[in-house]
Amino acid sequence: MFFMKYVFEFLICTSFIFITSFSSNVYAEQKYTIYLDADFSGATASSLAIQQGITTALAEVDNQIQGIQFELVIKDHRANSLRSRRNLEKFLLDDQALMVFSGLHSPPLLANKSFINDNKILLLDPWAAAGPITRSSSSQNWIFRLSIDDSNAGSFISKKAIEEGFSKPYLLLEDTGWGRSNEKTMTKALQEASIKPVGLSWFNWGAGKNHAKVLLRDIKNSGADVIFFVGNSVEGVTFTHAMVELPENIRLPIRSHWGITGGDFTQKVTATERKKVDLQFIQTSFSFLNDNISPLAENVLALSIKSNEGLNNKTDIKAPTGFVHAYDLTKIVIAAIRQVKLTGDKNQDKVLVHHALEHLAEPVSGLLKTYHRPFTPFSKQKLDAHEALTIDDYSMGRYNSKDEVVLLK
Structure with missing residues (x-):
């Protein structure tokens, strides 16, 4: 009887260890990808700068948030709106793809804006400047911009x-x-x-x-x-x-x-x-060429050189605004993700992150400035709700x- 009890307890304990270990491994293997859909053929400098900015911000958190790995996936739309549409369609079929960053060109976003909003694609814009991009014709608005607004x-x-x-x-x-x-x-x-x-x-x-x-x-x-x-x-x-x-x-x-x-x-x-x-x-x-840049900027520059192949000094960032905007926007996204509890389900998590972006509780320190509630819920009465910058940020x-x-x- 004692022997049977011992065997029973051993099996329960072993099963618990196995289940816990299995669950931990599954969680550890959870990965989300971030698509960068930009022109790496004709506007290479801007696309690389955006890539470098995202990579640097992710490196600050060791490429993981809440134990989930985040990985950047490059998509080259070659300034072609139809090719960009196909990249967005691939994104929708990818269960691990959580969000999309766009590039320099406005036409692909303008051509695909309804598709993005209708399919609730979480899209972050660190460069493309056309005014209508962030002004939806419906209540659905899934495009957030940290860039110049035309x-x-x-x-x-x-x-x-x-x-x-x-x-x-x-x-x-x-x-x-x-x-x-x-x-x-x-x-x-x-x-x-x-x-x-x-x-x-x-x-x-x-x-x-x-x-x-x-x-x-x-x-x-x-x-x-x-x-x-x-x-x-x-x-x-x-x-x-x-x-x-x-x-x-x-x-x-x-x-x-x-x-x-x-x-x-x-x-x-x-x-x-x-x-x-x-x-x-x-x-x-x-x-980065400004005199007396902040300690944050010094640290970001050092990390960017460490995290990006081909960057050896600040002059190697050939389209600096792309880097700056992508870095700041990624930091805002990271803050939004930390404000929610990720489930591992793409469709649930993108809704949670969207809501968090519109309701950030804590300020975010970026290169351009400290962002206090950079985005708010969009409506026809609040057309600038998804614009993180204002004319006061221009030069x-x-x-x-x-x-x-x-x-x-």
Whole structure:
């Protein structure tokens, strides 16, 4: 009898140990992936910077939250909205995929916005700036942005140009949803200053240099004293080269959106060439090149070098705003996840994280600033609810002779 009791107790104990061990192993093996759906072919610098920012923020928590491993998965949509849609469809089929970070381009997000919201895809935007991206037409809004918002960007670029003394701007914009959203906000901002653009021209991706030269000559002949440019790095290179090749007396200053900083602009347009053009572009108000950066920024920089292959110093971050925004946005996401209890079920957890993002209880210290409730529940009365930054966080910048982005005070 004693022997049977001993065997029974031994079996119960062994079973308990096995079940506990099995449960622990299952929990330890739980993994969530974060998709980065961006253009790694044409806008490589911006996409890599975003990747580096996310990786650095995850490294701060040893790539795990609540015992669950988080891993970054790279998806290259090559600036193609249909390819981005397919990446989002793959995301929906991936039971381990919890959220998606987007890249530089606005058109893929604008084209797929309804699909994202209808399917409740938790999407974090650290760069794409088109105003409508975070303004849903329904009560469902699953896109959160920590970046420049074109509802304010056009106003900021216009205001800074007017402060410099320009009064006859010409709008030179790419013919996409991003370009069209900027046309509206720039025109409105100029109207508020009683200024009317002297002209407007649209260009397509892949515009040639000869076409660019013709456009630039026409713009000069219009009487313009400054060009407001909205385009990406490829077209930025084309128009800058075209400007450099024009006679000096017909070159105009360019005040640009930041799309030109997302690719290989400094590799294609040398410092010597850039000296011949008065070029400034919008940025946000943090740079690792600033004097006396904070201890937090020093630590982030050191960890970024440790965590990312190819980063050996701060000048290796070629599109710094992408890094800064992605790092800050990932820190906010980590804070939101820590505010809830993850279940391991993707569909339940994304709802929990979405709610937490809109109701963050504790401030989050980032590179740009400390975020106090950066997001709130979205409604038609609160169109800025999913915008973490405001116009007060913007600055203008330029490239220096070392190909670095320098903020202008």
